[in-house]
Amino acid sequence: MAGIYAHIPFCYTRCSYCDFYKTTDQRMKTSFIKSFCKEISQQKDFFNNNFITTLYFGGGTPSVLTIEEWKIIFEELNTSFDLSKLEELTVEVNPDDVSEQYIKGLHQLGVNRVSMGIQSFNDEHLRKMNRRHNSHQAHEAIHILKQSEINNVSIDLIYGLPYMSWDEWTQNIDWAIEADVQHISAYHLTFEKGTPYYELLKKGKLKEIPEEVSSDQFEILVKKLEAAGFENYEISNFAKPGLYSKHNSSYWTGEPYLGLGPSAHSFDGKARRWNIRSLAGYSNKIEKGDCFWEDEILSPLDIYNERIMLGLRTAKGFEYAFIDDLSNKELKRFAEEEIQKQIQLNNLEMIDGWCCVRREKKFITDRIISDLFYVIED
Numbered sequence: 001m002a003g004i005y006a007h008i009p010f011c012y013t014r015c016s017y018c019d020f021y022k023t024t025d026q027r028m029k030t031s032f033i034k035s036f037c038k039e040i041s042q043q044k045d046f047f048n049n050n051f052i053t054t055l056y057f058g059g060g061t062p063s064v065l066t067i068e069e070w071k072i073i074f075e076e077l078n079t080s081f082d083l084s085k086l087e088e089l090t091v092e093v094n095p096d097d098v099s100e101q102y103i104k105g106l107h108q109l110g111v112n113r114v115s116m117g118i119q120s121f122n123d124e125h126l127r128k129m130n131r132r133h134n135s136h137q138a139h140e141a142i143h144i145l146k147q148s149e150i151n152n153v154s155i156d157l158i159y160g161l162p163y164m165s166w167d168e169w170t171q172n173i174d175w176a177i178e179a180d181v182q183h184i185s186a187y188h189l190t191f192e193k194g195t196p197y198y199e200l201l202k203k204g205k206l207k208e209i210p211e212e213v214s215s216d217q218f219e220i221l222v223k224k225l226e227a228a229g230f231e232n233y234e235i236s237n238f239a240k241p242g243l244y245s246k247h248n249s250s251y252w253t254g255e256p257y258l259g260l261g262p263s264a265h266s267f268d269g270k271a272r273r274w275n276i277r278s279l280a281g282y283s284n285k286i287e288k289g290d291c292f293w294e295d296e297i298l299s300p301l302d303i304y305n306e307r308i309m310l311g312l313r314t315a316k317g318f319e320y321a322f323i324d325d326l327s328n329k330e331l332k333r334f335a336e337e338e339i340q341k342q343i344q345l346n347n348l349e350m351i352d353g354w355c356c357v358r359r360e361k362k363f364i365t366d367r368i369i370s371d372l373f374y375v376i377e378d
């Protein structure tokens with residue numbers, strides 16, 4: 001598997017909880033596309049061979065791009081990489097950008113999966129989050145997508161909202177089920193520094209919901225979606241059988257990936273690299289031929305902790321052979337002992353050489369992961 005994540009850093013408005021890198025200044029789109037195409041060309045040798053199997057456009061809001069702008073980007077991608085073996089091509093869209101014509105245009109360019117930021121079907125929630133769409137537009141967009149040739153749709157939901165009642169949450173889950181989409185991602189609200197919600201939290205105008213309410217909201221989500229035929233294949237991700245996100249799954253199994261665009265991260269199996277988080281800086285440096293990223297070589301310890309964290313968040317877990325192959329003896333002894341301890345506590349189990357969290361213990365996954373983390377005390 002070789003995947004590309006492409007970050008399109010434009011939004012029309014700023015959602016109150018969001019700390020992804022983006023700008024609302026659409027005047028920079030033309031210069032961004034020019035620099036972005038240069039980056040694509042510069043990175044054509046990132047992988048050993050240049051076959052790409054998954055391509056994911058996130059952001060920001062990729063659907064702010066017009067079909068003409070997409071054509072420029074795809075022309076460069078097709079020149080620099082071999083997309084003939086592409087299995088999954090996802091574009092994130094905002095519901096109010098979805099029209100029959102736009103989706104048709106994306107499909108003609110090869111897009112075969114859409115991920116839509118619905119977040120809630122409740123207008124009051126959407127208003128409080130400063131989302132630019134309303135629930136009517138969300139339903140409309142789902143309807144258009146279901147009639148279209150891109151019939152592989154993922155929607156995002158948010159839970160843990162301080163003002164969301166139990167009934168409103170279960171109603172949101174029911175709407176998501178009724179939407180009859182192939183994939184649902186559900187994330188708990190986090191208060192990230194620099195966001196309007198973080199400021200409201202600091203001023204005491206918003207409060208985090210109690211941990212037990214969060215757990216209950218997650219539990220009912222899992223219960224309802226599993227009853228509706230979804231598989232909870234990663235802690236925040238649910239899919240109809242056979243329709244797991246291939247691109248995201250490759251992150252969780254430690255495959256290399258290339259990130260393009262400002263703030264995008266790349267991983268080549270040994271080092272992590274991140275592009276600068278400034279559109280003007282990114283474009284300037286690319287145009288001048290300067291380096292526009294920072295990187296770090298991951299230590300065996302970093303790789304161990306990351307594999308544990310990403311693996312145990314998935315239903316399949318991590319392949320135990322990875323522990324057998326650890327060359328650091330102390331780390332290997334620690335991992336073997338901790339895993340045995342967790343197996344005896346009935347938190348973990350081994351299935352066909354893979355170590356995973358027992359189904360009934362998935363609600364304490366974070367605690368299990370933190371027990372397995374190897375931390376060097378200062």
Ligand code: SF4
Pocket residue numbers: 010011013014015018019020022059060061094117
């Ligand atoms: S959540 Fe999405 S649409 Fe909203 S500001 Fe963030 S990137 Fe833009």
